[in-house]
Amino acid sequence: MDLAETRKHLSELDINAGSTATLIANRAMSRGIAVSSDERQRLTLHRGKRRIWFDGAQSNINKVLAQRCTRYKDVTARLLRNHGVNAPDNVVFGAEHVGPAWQWALRELPVVVKPPNGGKGDLVHVGVDGFAEFESAFNAVAESAAEVLVERFVPGEEHRVLLIYGKVAAAQRRVPAHVLGNGRSTINKLIKKKNKQRIKSNNKIYIESQINIDDAVLGKLDSQGVSLDSVPARGQKIWLRSNSNVSSGGEAHDATDDMSPAEIAMAENVARAIPGLRVAGLDMLLPRDGNGSEPHVLEVNSSPLITGHHYPWAGPSRDVAAMLIEAMFPTATTDSPETRR
Incomplete structure (x- = not known):
């Protein structure tokens, strides 16, 4: 069953099927996990007595205490530092x-x-x-x-690291919106060209996330001494925003294989620092290209989005939905008749 067929099947079950639910349901059904809708139209996976629901990135995988701790960034930072994790x-x-x-x-x-x-x-x-x-x-x-x-x-390059049951499943380097000069085009034209590239990529995450010219972009350009009418030199990188959100024009490049053993160990120590934290997205700053000297964990998200790892702007796709299913239901087999209850 492909993703389009899975989405149709979920609709027939009266489940609110966004990208996350569709990916998880597809991987679950292929492994014999029963899928149904609950009273809130959430995707619910069940095998034996175990029930796990998903509502977008929200789920009941993590313990309530872990969810409450990660809701407050200062509390999270203290917990991490107490367990030897670098946190500012x-x-x-x-x-x-x-x-x-x-x-x-x-x-x-x-x-x-x-x-x-x-x-x-x-x-x-x-x-x-x-x-x-x-x-x-x-x-x-x-x-x-x-x-x-x-x-x-803290200096360093921004990364999002996905933890699944205490192990690093995938990592992405997050790059703020930017354009590269060609020595001929204005920044305004380069932005339009970049938006066309995002549309032509056939990557739905980027098709739906265009770079809009607003006060934040104009302010960022001004801080670099340029304007929309400036013509940057060939290869000159012009930053358009400070944040790296894909929704505002940023890019996510797969960096799973770039993490060092020490960086992986620090990331996985986060799960031990916060009891009941089974799945999390870590915002980490990693030393790269002369920027930074030590890895740090900035934030911990107990309801991480996983679709970005399936659809990166650059680098290989990581099937983290399958990894999540395998971690939640380690005894599951494929192609069970249980999948279409």
Whole structure:
């Protein structure tokens, strides 16, 4: 059964079938795991007495305590440091405490200013080292999140590492939106060309995630001394955003085979630091190309998206859905009649 047939089958079962549910159901059914819908129209896998549901990236795989701990970035960081995992120092401040927050930041400059739990990439301010910039970033986060986390800045290249039952299953290097100059085209034309490349890629993640020119892009260009009308030299890289979210034009390159044994060991130690954490996406900064000296774990997401590992912008696809099924149901076999209850 291919993914299109799986999606149709899930629809017939009255299951909300996004990309994640479709991948997981497809791999589950091929291994003899029964699939059904629950009262909330969630994908439910069952074998024997075991029941596991999925609602997009949400599921009941992880223990409740693990989910609660990872919801708060400062709590997560303390747990990690207590177990020997490199995690930057941070403190959460109330929205009205910009003064005390700046006094703490002065000891750690440069710093990162972001929401203490959740938050979109555009609310993460990296490399802040002056009060005017700090105050602006602090107030922007406070307006949206009520509290503000201030964290020591750590150099390194951003990676997303997927843990499945305590083992590294896949890793991706995340690259912010950018264009490469050709010595002829303006940045505006290069952005249009990049968007066409994303459409022609036939990769649904990137087709649906175009690079939109907004205030964040204009501000990033201005910080590099260029504008939409500038013509960068051949091979010159022009950054368009600070965050690496694929949804805003970033790219995810498979980097599973690039991780060193020490980096893998640190990532897998995260599962031991947080009891009941079976599946997680780690935001790690790894030393690459002269940027950074030690690996660090920035955040732990207990409801990680897996589709990006199946559909990277560059590098091999990693069948993490199959790895997840095999970890959850290690005794499952293929082609069982149980699959279509």
